[in-house]
Amino acid sequence: MFEMRYAADRGKADFGWLQSQHTFSFASYYDPAQMGFSALRVINDDKVAPGAGFDTHGHKDMEILSLVLTGKIAHKDSAGNTEVLPAGEFQLMSAGRGIYHSEFNASNAEDLKFLQIWIQPNQFGGEPGYQQKDFGQDEGLTLILSPDGRDGSLTVRQNAFLYQLILAQAGQQQLALAAGRKVYIHLITGELDVSGHTLQPGDGIKISEQAALQLKATADSKALIFDLP
Known part of the structure; x- marks a missing residue:
């Protein structure tokens, strides 16, 4: 089964310093049909004005992934991590x-654009954790998250996997799926055909009950592929 989630239909928020588009229900945007997909709870496409950001706030029992698209994030948290994330880096x-953190645009001149992603964990409580890595821009599939940190990936507290997909125009990739798994694909740039369904930037697609996917780029493309329980 395939279900498109078009970029134009996402929830929107504009606070002046922050412009955000919500794939799933978040904050003041509520749609009972868009409460997440499997363990994937949030994909926010955020643009933050120079020097602005999110003041210190708390989270509990959530896996929070950030991918910087342009600019840099200045991150600080109550576990003692003080980091700057450049474009292309995953955190x-x-x-x-429980943990408290703040996120600010590290530049006073340029916008920050990043994806904020929440994955619901299957382990609760325990020590907060922090990981950060640049996985490069190799063509094809690159494993970003896994439950066991295999192949140098970040370790997520859920039976979930995340891949970065990069394809040049006319490039193709096949992805086999284990029985019972679900997949969500979010297109960052380009144009991607997913087994006959065309994605434009910001679009997503929910996939279930499939044994394999055929992925073809009709323009140079970059996407995130979530393999979910």
């Missing part, structure tokens, strides 16, 4: 029994 914060 995974496991909130565990």
Whole structure:
């Protein structure tokens, strides 16, 4: 089964310093038909004005992934992590029994654009965790998250996998799916055909009950592929 989630239909928020588009229900945007997909709870496409950001706030029992698209994030948390994330870098914060953090645009001149992603964990409480890594821009599939940190991936507290897909125009990739798994694909740039369904930037697609996917780029493309329980 395939269900498109078009970019134009996402929830929107504009606070002046922050412009955000919500794939799933978040904050003041509520749609009972868009409460997440499997363990994937949030994909927010955020643009933050120069020097602005999110003041210190708390999270508990959530896996929070950030991917910087352009600019840099200045991150600080109550576990003692003070980091700057440049474009292309992934950050995974496991909130565990509770953590406080702040995120700001590290530039006073340029906008920050990043994806904020929440995955519901299958382990609760425990020590908060922090991981950060640049996985490069290799063509094809690159494993970003896994439950066991295999192949140098970040370790997520859920039976979930995340892949970065990069394809040049006319490039193709096949992805086999284990029985009972669900997949969500979010297109960042380009144009991607997913087994006959065309995605434009910001679009997503919910996939279930499939044994394999045929992925073809009709323009240079970059996407995130979530393999979910």
